[in-house]
Amino acid sequence: MNYLDIFQYSFMIRAFVAGIIIAVTAPLIGSFLVVKRFSLVADTLSHIALAGVAIGLLVGLQPLVTTVAVTILAALLIDRVRVSKQIPADVVLAMFLPGGLALAVILISLVNGFNTNLFSFLFGSITTVQPEEVWYIVVLGVITVITTLTFYRQLLYTSFDEESAKVGGVAVLRINMLLMVLTAVTVSLSMRIVGALLIGALMVIPVTTAMQLGRSFRKTIVLAIAFALVAVIVGLFLSYYFNLPAGGVIVLLSLTLFTLTGVVKKYT
């Protein structure tokens, strides 16, 4: 079997392009969420993203666009509720996650009932990335990376020590909002390949794997991206050849890398 046969299929090339973008942006944003101890926001936004997809299908708009819009709005609302109502972050998320899922379930049943399409949104699929979607994913992915690098110091300071950042002159309210928007965009981009239920894993597991080896925040991010790239690229190959849901394969590979890294570190 010629393993490069896979690249003669344009849907696979689209899947790899989208997968690489996701493998870079998810752990990049995930690193800040992990330091901030706010990584569950990714799971919350991914459930809300399902509602965004359903809205797109209902009104006949490009689902990726409506997903990005809905998750950004939800992300800003979550931040607003957390700050103005002084409710702890985990409690806010515990309200928004089922709320988002409940809305999604109702909207999806209005669209066309529960069918295999839903399965691919929940767990990811290599065949669902449409030609026009690749451009959105690439452009939004590049904007996400450039924005993160531009505001890197402020994002790190705010995530690590918000109070000190504020007295250090960082506009923490705006930086928190920015991080929420970047998270929302990353979650929306990742849904096609990894699926709504598993995006959070791709934002967290490569980061925790890298933390076992990292000698600085910067190196941890680079390692996390490397681990995510391995998981996504190998995962897409396995998904194609064994006809398995991409999200499941990628996440299990991420967990395998985490375990292997732990073992290697223990015995060296």
Next chain:
Amino acid sequence: MSSSLITVENVSFRYNDEAVLEHINLSIEAGDFLGLIGPNGSGKTTLLKIMIGLLKPIEGRAFLFGQPVESFTQWHKIGYVAQKAGLVSVRFPISVVELVGMGGGGKRHIRKALEAVGMEEKQHALIAELSGGQQQRVFIARALVSHPELLILDEPTVGVDVDSQIKFYELLKRLNEERNLTLLLVSHDVSVVAHEVKTVACINKTLICHGNPHQVLNGDFIQKLYGKHLRMVVHEH
């Protein structure tokens, strides 16, 4: 008021209807080394947070460098070392040089700040690998990167061993004298602070005393500050 770096006028604060601070009037002048002391729950950290705009008083106003704190923007003039106790993010792999760099400034400023606190050899170490005293010095370096005129420290010696505490106060004295850096330090450790600072302000909801520690810290004050008649034992070191 023009030479005062920090001024609070008639400041009061409440948590859930319970009075934490009542009608505090205090100012800190350039070049001072002031210790803000009081028992746990006395409101000293609350007062500190009001001074730097992290909390809003229910009454009264706070001023930084003569400007109302709500509209203050020259944060590079202030270095702040927060209470470290609850900061779990120190367990994340972040290097010393990265932590100091959060305060802005290029490689040269970061190196100079680390030299000022004696931590330049550990610049590539992880924060999590440092002792409590070493971590504290790195946090001070971060606060020094912008060349501030005022350095504020909230309970800086919690979790720091005695030897490191001695070195820490020597460092602060040096910064105060050599760089004319104004210092405001919040601590519950009365006996140590009494020895090390130029001015002391005692808080327990109200301002109980304010002035030279050797004149102000007598038996009466202890009773007012702690609400009991306690004997103060001072250790010379």
